[in-house]
Amino acid sequence: MRADRTSERKGLRLVRRRPRAVREVERSDAEWKDQLNVDQYRVLRRKTTERPFTGVYVHPGRAGLYRCPGCGAPLFSADAQFDSGTGWPSFSDIVPESIELHRDLRAGIPRTETVCRRCGGHLGHLFRDGPGPDRSRYCINSCALTLDEDDSDASGLGPRS
Numbered sequence: 050m051r052a053d054r055t056s057e058r059k060g061l062r063l064v065r066r067r068p069r070a071v072r073e074v075e076r077s078d079a080e081w082k083d084q085l086n087v088d089q090y091r092v093l094r095r096k097t098t099e100r101p102f103t104g105v106y107v108h109p110g111r112a113g114l115y116r117c118p119g120c121g122a123p124l125f126s127a128d129a130q131f132d133s134g135t136g137w138p139s140f141s142d143i144v145p146e147s148i149e150l151h152r153d154l155r156a157g158i159p160r161t162e163t164v165c166r167r168c169g170g171h172l173g174h175l176f177r178d179g180p181g182p183d184r185s186r187y188c189i190n191s192c193a194l195t196l197d198e199d200d201s202d203a204s205g206l207g208p209r210s
């Protein structure tokens with residue numbers, strides 16, 4: 050396997066899997082199960098993908114900041130969301146320093162996995178067919194996001210049931 054492709058655009062680096070990554074937020078599997086709802090747990094901790102067009106954040110048009118349901122880290126500005134037609138929330142940019150990239154070969158083809166840097170939660174993948182100048186499309190599971198609305202009640206802050 051080639052190990053020389055370690056840099057990505059926008060200052061993101063492809064992170065090689067470490068024997069045991071130490072995260073700012075670490076919990077046991079039981080604690081994650083306790084904290085997250087079933088869908089969030091499957092995606093964030095088991096790296097599954099939700100079915101397209103099933104998430105509440107599939108389509109853009111909101112204001113605020115999308116955070117990680119696992120640790121609360123800010124990940125994407127709602128301003129960076131666009132409608133990709135894929136059935137998953139799609140973003141052209143990230144909150145700086147929020148996301149790690151990992152090589153993902155599980156589907157049989159190389160993909161770039163996006164992971165919350167703070168807690169290691171699986172978010173989705175990065176593709177290069179977006180509308181922006183660097184063509185980034187962060188394809189993110191809706192249930193791996195929690196919208197923190199700027200100016201309303203905190204209904205978006207807790208885990209959804």
Ligand SMILES: [Zn+2]
Pocket residue numbers: 117118119120121122165166167168169170
């Ligand atoms: Zn997180």
